[in-house]
Amino acid sequence: MEILLQQIINGLVQGSVYALVALGYTMVYGILGLINFAHGEVVMVGAMLALSALTALLGWGVPPLLALPISLILAMLGCMVLGYGIERIAYRPLRHAPRLAPLITAIGVSIVLQNLAMMVWGRQYHAFPQLIANQPHLIGGAIINDIQIIIFIMALAIMAGLMVVVHRTRLGRAMRAVAENQHAAQLMGVDINRVISITFMLGSALAAVAGLMVSANYGLAHYYMGFLLGLKAFTAAVLGGIGNLRGAMLGGLLLGLIESLGAGYIGDMTGGFLGSHYQDVFAFFVLIAVLVFRPSGLLGERIAERA
C-alpha cells in the first residue's frame, strides 16, 4: 500500500513536469498544426541556463532564495529568445511548404541545439546544487519532499495562469482565433506572425520552468536530457488530445502515473522477466496505443486528419 502511494506521488510530480512541457507542444500544434520537434531541446537549454546562472550567482554570494528566482527568470528569457529564433529561422520560411519540410528542419534544429549544448556545457552530468533543506514528509507511509511539493504546486499555478491568459486576455483571444482559422483571424486584424511568435515564446518559457524543475527533482542536468523528456511530453500531449490545453495537462499527469506505476509493478506483472529499466518504454506503448485506438486523444474533439 505504501509503495502504491509512493508511486502515485512520484508519478504526479513527474507528470506535472510532463504537463508543462506538453503545453508547449500543444500550443504550437494548436496554432500551426506543426509538431515542434525541437521543444525537448528547449527544455534542456532552459535547465542548463538555469543551472549555469544559479552556480554563478551562488558563487557571487547571492542568497539561494534570491538566486533561484533570478536564474529561473534568466533561463525563461533565454528560452524565449531561443523559441523566437527557432520559429523565425526554421519554421516561418516553410509555413506553406509541404509537411515534410518543417519536420526535417525541426529535427535539424534539435540536433544543432543538442550538439551546441554539448560543446558549451560538455558531456558530463551537472549536479544541481542543494538550495533548501528538502525536508521529507511522511504521508500514509509514503515520502514526499519539499522540492516535489514545490514542483507540483508551481506547475499547477503556472497551468492555471496559462488558462487565464488564453481564455481571459486579448492575446489569448487572438491565439484562439489564429488556431481556429488563420485567414479569418488575419482579416479581423490579428497580426498572425506576432501571435505565433508569442506562442513560441510562451511555450519556451514554460519549457524553461520545466527544465529547472526536472533538474532540481533529479539533482542532475545533462545535454541529452531534452530528447527523452520531449518525446514523453509529446506523448502526454497526444494522450490528452493534441491542440487542447486541458488535454495536455491531463495527459501529462496521467502519463506520469502510468509510467511510475508501470515501472513499479512491471517486475511483478511479468514474473521478473522485465524490470524497472523498461520505464522509458511505457511512454512509447502509450503513444502507439493512443494513436491506434483514439488518435484524437482523451479530450480532443477533432478527428485527426489523414495524411
Place this chain on the structure above:
Amino acid sequence: MKLPVQRAKIVFWLALAALLLLPFVTDALLGRGWVRIADFAMLYIMLALGLNIVVGLAGLLDLGYIAFFAVGAYCYALTGSPHLALAFPSLFPGGVHLPFWIVLPLAALVAGGFGVLLGAPTLRLRGDYLAIVTLGFGEIIRIFLNNLNAPLNLTNGPQGISRIDPIRVADVSLNASQEIFGITLPSVHLYFYLFLAFTALVIFISRRLEKSRIGRAWMAIREDEVAASAMGINTRNLKLLAFAMGAMFGGVSGTLFAGFQGFVSPESFSLMESIMVLCMVVLGGMGNIAGVILGGVLLALLPEVLRHGIVPLQQALFGKTVVDPESLRMLLFGGALIVMMLYRPAGLLPSRVRRRELDTDEAA
C-alpha cells in the same frame, strides 16, 4: 543527359573498372585505412537507398530506420556466433552457426516483418505522428537490445555480441587475405567487392522499383494520397509495402555489417544513426537514386575529412582541439538538414518530380 548507346556503354565499363581498382588506388595514394571507409560508405549507401524507398518515394518520414539495420545485424549475430551456446548451453550445445547465405534472406524477412509490425498500426496516421512513432520504435528496439540480457541472456546487453562468423563466399572466408592470380587481397578488399556487388544489386532493385507500377503508385501517394486512392491505388497496402521493402534493405545491410564487423552492440544503432541516414537521403535528393548515393558518399566521407582536416587545422590555429570532430559532424548534419530544407528542399541532385512538388507554394 542522353548519351549515345555506344558511349554510355564505354562510360559504364570505365566506371566499373575504376570502382574495381578503387581499393588499390586508395591504398597507393591515401593509405591503408580508406578501403574500410569505402566499405562502410557502401553499407550506408544501401541503408540510404532503403530509406529512400520510404521517405523519398512513398513520402513517409521514418526516424527509426536504424532499428531495421539492428534487426538484421542481430539476426546474424545470434545465429552466427557462439553467444547462444554460451547463454543456453543445454539448448544449443555447439552454438547455431548458420551460414551467412541462409541467414541473409531470413534476416531480410524478419526485418520486413518488423516493418509491417510497425507500419500496420501507424500508417493511417498523419506524417508527423508517423515520424514520432517511428522514432519511438527505434528507441524501443535499442532499449530492448540493451536490456534483454537478464534474466534470459538473449542479446548480451550493452556488451554486445562478439566473435560473429565471417562471411564466406563459395567456402572462402572473407576474413583472411586471399591470393588470386598472384595478387594478395586483404580482407577489407574482399569485403569491398562483396559490398560492391550488393550495392549494385540494391541500386538495380531500386531503379526497377522506381519505374515499376508500385514505384509510380508510391509517388502518387506521396504527392496526393486522396487523389491516389481515387485512382484505385490501395494506399494502405502500398504504404505497408514501402515500409516492408525499406526495412528489408535495412535488414540486409545489417547482416552484412554484422559479418563484416564480427561484433555488434546496441550503441551502433542510436537515433543519431537514423538521423545520419535520413540526412544522406535529404542532402542528396529525396527520391533520386543518384542523389541518394551522392549523399551517402559525402556523409560517409565527412567524418574522415573532419578528422584529417579539421583537427590539424585547429591544432595549427589554436594549438589544441577546441571542437572534437564527432560533435562537429553532428552539428553539420543538423545544419545541413535545416539549410537544405530552406534553400534547396529537393536536394543536391533533385529528382525532377520531387523538385516540382517541393517548389510549389501550396501546402501539401
